[in-house]
Amino acid sequence: MQDRQAIPSLTAVLKDTQQEPMVRHEAGEALGAIGDPVVLDLLKEYSQDPVIEVAETCQLAVRRLEWLQGGEGKQLEDGSTDKNPYSSVDPAPPAVSKSVSELRSILLDESLPLFERYRAMFALRNLGNEEAVLALGDGLQCSSALFRHEIGYVLGQMQHPAAIPALCTALERSGENPMVRHEAAEALGSIGKEDCLAVLQRYRGDTERVVKESCEVALDMLEYENSDQFQYADELVRLQG
Ligand SMILES: [Fe+2]
Ligand SMILES: [Fe+2]
Incomplete structure (x- = not known):
């Protein structure tokens, strides 16, 4: 849906280490999909998460946001x-x-x-x-x-x-x-x-x-x-x- 209004709840899920890795992954991916650079620092932080699926998701989301910012998205x-x-x-x-x-x-x-x-x-x-x-x-x-x-x-x-x-x-x-x-x-x-x-x-x-x-x-x-x-x-x- 790419709705910015979901950013706070998705952020809460990503930060919740008690949550299932699969759910945290989808939250991180959704934050990348929304495409708002406001979450860039958060995604960089969770790129080091001890749960590898979460860390890799956030690394990808950071790359996507940077790609969007770089204007390559225009292509x-x-x-x-x-x-x-x-x-x-x-x-x-x-x-x-x-x-x-x-x-x-x-x-x-x-x-x-x-x-x-x-x-x-x-x-x-x-x-x-x-x-x-x-x-x-x-x-x-x-x-x-x-x-x-x-x-x-x-x-x-x-x-x-x-x-x-x-x-x-x-x-x-x-x-x-x-x-x-x-x-x-x-x-x-x-x-x-x-x-x-x-x-x-x-x-x-x-x-x-x-x-x-x-x-x-x-x-x-x-x-x-x-x-x-x-x-x-x-x-x-x-x-x-
Ligand atoms: Fe799925
Ligand atoms: Fe997925």
């Missing part, structure tokens, strides 16, 4: 970088026109800053072809859990069946971060094919609450899409962007 409005077909507010802008193999190398290069790798991620998503989907799926093997969860999220946006094997592996991987398994489950629900249904049913009884609930939501969505109301839901999703 997007001029159409000189690839457009986002999903109209989501992303934590990083897409990388400027590169081939899938170049983008894949940047995406998987763990020596590069997370912001640059996110830029490659969103450029691959915007390309949207099968080769891009497979490159993104390879990102589910990278070392940052925050990065892997974002890969899960964009694969859910893309709804491409070529992502199913990599997403199933992420959901099934024992010891995987719950944030990553959550996004994998939701992405499988949004792709909505037969083989997604089987794996979601298997994990709807998971001992990890966030995984169990994500599978429940994903299965409800699947059921809904296969019902008479499919047309309606489809239309609604399109309207909401």
